[in-house]
Amino acid sequence: xxxxxxxxxxxxxxxxxxxxxxxxxxxxxxxxxxxxxxxxxxxxxxxxxxxxxxxxxxxxxxxxxxxxxxxxxxxxxxxxxxxxxxxxxxxxxxxxxxxxxxxxxxxxxxxxxxxxxxxxxxxxxxxxxxxxxxxxxxxxxxxxxxxxxxxxxxxxxxxxxxxxxxxxxxxxxxxxxxxxxxxxxxxxxxxxxxxxxxxxxxxxxxxxxxxxxxxxxxxxxxxxxxxxxxxxxxxxxxx
Amino acid sequence: xxxxxxxxxxxxxxxxxxxxxxxxxxxxxxxxxxxxxxxxxxxxxxxxxxxxxxxxxxxxxxxxxxxxxxxxxxxxxxxxxxxxxxxxxxxxxxxxxxxxxxxxxxxxxxxxxxxxxxxxxxxxxxxxxxxxxxxxxxxxxxxxxxxxxxxxxxxxxxxxxxxxxxxxxxxxxxxxxxxxxxxxxxxxxxxxxxxxxxxxxxxxxxxxxxxxxxxxxxxxxxxxxxxxxxxxxxxxxxxxxxxxxxxxxxxxxxxxxxxxxxxxxxxxxxxxxxxxxxxxxxxxxxxxxxxxxxxxxxxxxxxxxxxxxxxxxxxxxxxxxxxxxxxxxxxxxxxxxxxxxxxxxxxxxxxxxxxxxxxxxxxxxxxxxxxxxxxxxxxxxxxxxxxxxxxxxxxxxxxxxxxxxxxxxxxxxxxxxxxxxxxxxxxxxxxxxxxxxxxxxxxxxxxxxxxxxxxxxxxxxxxxxxxxxxxxxxxxxxxxxxxxxxxxxxxxxxxxxxxxxxxxxxxxxxxxxxxxxxxxxxxxxxx
Numbered sequence: 001x002x003x004x005x006x007x008x009x010x011x012x013x014x015x016x017x018x019x020x021x022x023x024x025x026x027x028x029x030x031x032x033x034x035x036x037x038x039x040x041x042x043x044x045x046x047x048x049x050x051x052x053x054x055x056x057x058x059x060x061x062x063x064x065x066x067x068x069x070x071x072x073x074x075x076x077x078x079x080x081x082x083x084x085x086x087x088x089x090x091x092x093x094x095x096x097x098x099x100x101x102x103x104x105x106x107x108x109x110x111x112x113x114x115x116x117x118x119x120x121x122x123x124x125x126x127x128x129x130x131x132x133x134x135x136x137x138x139x140x141x142x143x144x145x146x147x148x149x150x151x152x153x154x155x156x157x158x159x160x161x162x163x164x165x166x167x168x169x170x171x172x173x174x175x176x177x178x179x180x181x182x183x184x185x186x187x188x189x190x191x192x193x194x195x196x197x198x199x200x201x202x203x204x205x206x207x208x209x210x211x212x213x214x215x216x217x218x219x220x221x222x223x224x225x226x227x228x229x230x231x232x233x234x235x236x237x238x239x
Numbered sequence: 240x241x242x243x244x245x246x247x248x249x250x251x252x253x254x255x256x257x258x259x260x261x262x263x264x265x266x267x268x269x270x271x272x273x274x275x276x277x278x279x280x281x282x283x284x285x286x287x288x289x290x291x292x293x294x295x296x297x298x299x300x301x302x303x304x305x306x307x308x309x310x311x312x313x314x315x316x317x318x319x320x321x322x323x324x325x326x327x328x329x330x331x332x333x334x335x336x337x338x339x340x341x342x343x344x345x346x347x348x349x350x351x352x353x354x355x356x357x358x359x360x361x362x363x364x365x366x367x368x369x370x371x372x373x374x375x376x377x378x379x380x381x382x383x384x385x386x387x388x389x390x391x392x393x394x395x396x397x398x399x400x401x402x403x404x405x406x407x408x409x410x411x412x413x414x415x416x417x418x419x420x421x422x423x424x425x426x427x428x429x430x431x432x433x434x435x436x437x438x439x440x441x442x443x444x445x446x447x448x449x450x451x452x453x454x455x456x457x458x459x460x461x462x463x464x465x466x467x468x469x470x471x472x473x474x475x476x477x478x479x480x481x482x483x484x485x486x487x488x489x490x491x492x493x494x495x496x497x498x499x500x501x502x503x504x505x506x507x508x509x510x511x512x513x514x515x516x517x518x519x520x521x522x523x524x525x526x527x528x529x530x531x532x533x534x535x536x537x538x539x540x541x542x543x544x545x546x547x548x549x550x551x552x553x554x555x556x557x558x559x560x561x562x563x564x565x566x567x568x569x570x571x572x573x574x575x576x577x578x579x580x581x582x583x584x585x586x587x588x589x590x591x592x593x594x595x596x597x598x599x600x601x602x603x604x605x606x607x608x609x610x611x612x613x614x615x616x617x618x619x620x621x622x623x624x625x626x627x628x629x630x631x632x633x634x635x636x637x638x639x640x641x642x643x644x645x646x647x648x649x650x651x652x653x654x655x656x657x658x659x660x661x662x663x664x665x666x667x668x669x670x671x672x673x674x675x676x677x678x679x680x681x682x683x684x685x686x687x688x689x690x691x692x693x694x695x696x697x698x699x700x701x702x703x704x705x706x707x708x709x710x711x712x713x714x715x716x717x718x719x720x721x722x723x724x725x726x727x728x729x730x731x732x733x734x735x736x737x738x739x740x741x742x743x744x745x746x747x748x749x750x751x752x753x754x755x756x757x758x759x760x761x762x763x764x765x766x
Contacts, residue, residue: 048620048621050617050620052764052765070623070624071623073621073623076621078617078621082614084613084615084617085615085618086540086541086615088544090518091520092520092525096525096533097537098622099525100528100529100530100533101534101624102623105527109525110524110525123520123522124519127518127519128518
C-alpha cells in the first residue's frame, strides 16, 4: 500500500529525514515511533505530499506521490498532530465540504456522517461552529472526515492525543475494521502500550534515520516495545 | 517584564513582513526585502504626510497670519485624535482581547496587568505613528509660516499627550465591544455594523472640517457645536497654563482610569468563551456539489465570518455605494459646475467610471486570502485538488464579494443620473475589470508573500506585505485611470478613453492571470 524509498528531507543544513526506506503492505497497521524532532511528522507529511521530498520516492497503491499527487491524495486521508480545522465552519459544513472535495455521493455521505458522528457521540454538536469545539471534539471531527471518503491509506500524526477513553477505543476498533477491509494505516504515537497492542508493524526513527522496522513480533522478541525503544534511544543506559 | 512583552508584540508585527523560511522558522530579512519594505513605508508615509501637509498649508494660510493658533492646532488635534481613536478601537480589541497567546501568557508568572500594559503599549506605538502623520505636518507648516516657538512646543506637547487619550478611550471601548460581543449571537454582523458607524462618523467629521477650513471662528461655532471644544484643546497648544494642565490631566487621567477599569476584568474577558445559545443539530439531507463550488463557498464563509477581514479588505464596497448614492443626490449641483467648465453633462460619466475603479481598487480580500488559511493550510494541501483550483476558488470568492456591489453601484449611477448610450456598458465593464484585476494581483502577491502564522487576523489583513503592495499599486493605477478619464473628457474623446482603459485592464489582467496560473500556482504547491 505504502512504499517509501530513500526519503530524504533537509531543512537548511538540518537533515530531518535521512534516506528512509519503509514498506507497509495492504491490511497492516504500522506504528511510527521516535523521540520529539526525530522526523516522524516530516515523513508523514511527505507521504501526504504536503511537503516535497529532497530525494527518494513515495508510492501509494503503486502511484507516485510526486508525479501523481491528486491520484494518491484521493485514496489517502491525513490527520495532523494538531487538528487546526476551519473554525468558521460548523462541524456538519466542514464534513460536507470534505465530502464535496473527495466527490462522495449524497447517499454515501449522509449515511457515513450519521454513522460516524453517532459512533463518536458528536451528532448533537454538528451544527455548532468548530471554534466552539474542544480539542477532543476537533480530533473526533478530523477522524470522521478522514474516514468519510473511505480511503485506502490513512496517515495519522498522534491520533490519540486529546481523545477520551471511549473515543480512543472507538478509533482503535475503526482502525482494525479498516485494515480488515484491506486498507492500511500509518500513524505516529508516543503511547508505546497502544502501539504494541494495536500495530501489526512498527518502525522506529531516530535523528531522521530509520533504526529498526518489521513486524511487531520480529522487533520485540521477548521484550516490550518500551524497552526496545529505550534501548535504541540509548535511554536504558542513562536510566 | 513589560519591555520583554512589548518587544515580543513588536517582533510579531514586524514578522508580518518577513514571512517564513522553508523549515517554518522566521525568514531572515534580505537586503532587498528591507529596501522594498522601507520604500513602501516611505511611500505611504509621504502620501499621508503630503495629504495632511496640503491641508495644513490651506488652513495655515487662513489661521496663522490671523494669529488664531488655537483654532489651527485645535482642528489638527481633533482630526488626529479622531483618526487615531476610531481606527484603533478594533485594533485595540484584537490586540488586547483576541490574541491567541493570551492564555499562554496567563499561565506564566506574569501579572495580567503587565500583559495588558504590554498590549496597550503596542497599540500606543502604532497610534503615535498615526498621530505623527497628522501632527508633524501641522507643526512643520506652522513653523514655516512664521508661527511662534511656543506654538511649536505646544503642538509637540499635544502630539505626545493625545495618543494617550485616544488609546485609553479606544481600550475602554474595545473592552466594551469585547464584553458585549461575547454575549451576542450575530457577533460578526454587529461588529461590522458598529465599525462602519464609527467610520462614517469619522468621515462626516473629517470632510466637514476640510470643506469648512478657513471659516471664521464664529461662523464655525454655529456650524459645529463642538467647536468650543476644538478651541479649548487648541489653546493647550499655545501653552496656556490652564488649558495645558487640563489636557494633560485629561489624557493621563483617562489612561489611569482605563487601566484600572480593564485590568480588573481582563482575565475574565480573555478567558471567557461567550454564552451564545447552543445549536442542536437536526439531520437534513446533504447534497453533492463540485470541488470548486465547495472551495468557493468555504472562502465566502471565511470572508463573512470575520469583521476584521471584511472591514479592512473591502472598504471599496462601501465607498462605491456611498459614491453612487451621493452622486445621484448631488447631481443637480454637479451639472452647473460642469457647465461652468464648458463641459457637457455627459462629461461626468468617464470620471464616474474611473471613480468607481478607484473604489474597486480599494477592495483587496484576495491579498490576504492565502494567508487567511493560517494553520488550516494542511487541509487543502492534503486534499486531491490542484493549486490552480485553490487559487481560482479564492479569485471567484473575491469576484463575488467585490463585483456584485460594484455593479450595483454602477446601476445606481446609471439609473440615478440618467446615463444612456455608449457610456452605459463602459460604466459597468470598466469597474468590473478593476475588481478582477485587483483580485488576481492580490492573489499573486499573497502567494509570493504568504503569512500563515499570526496572533490575530489583523496581522495578515492589515499589516502584511501583500496588502501594502496592493495599496500602493492601486494608488498608481487610480492615478492612471483618472488621468485617462480627465484627458478623454477634455479632448472630447470619451469613447477612446473608455477603450484605452479597457485595453489596459485586459492586458494587465491577462499578464497577472498568466503569473497566477503559472509561477504562483507552483509556488503555492511548495508553501
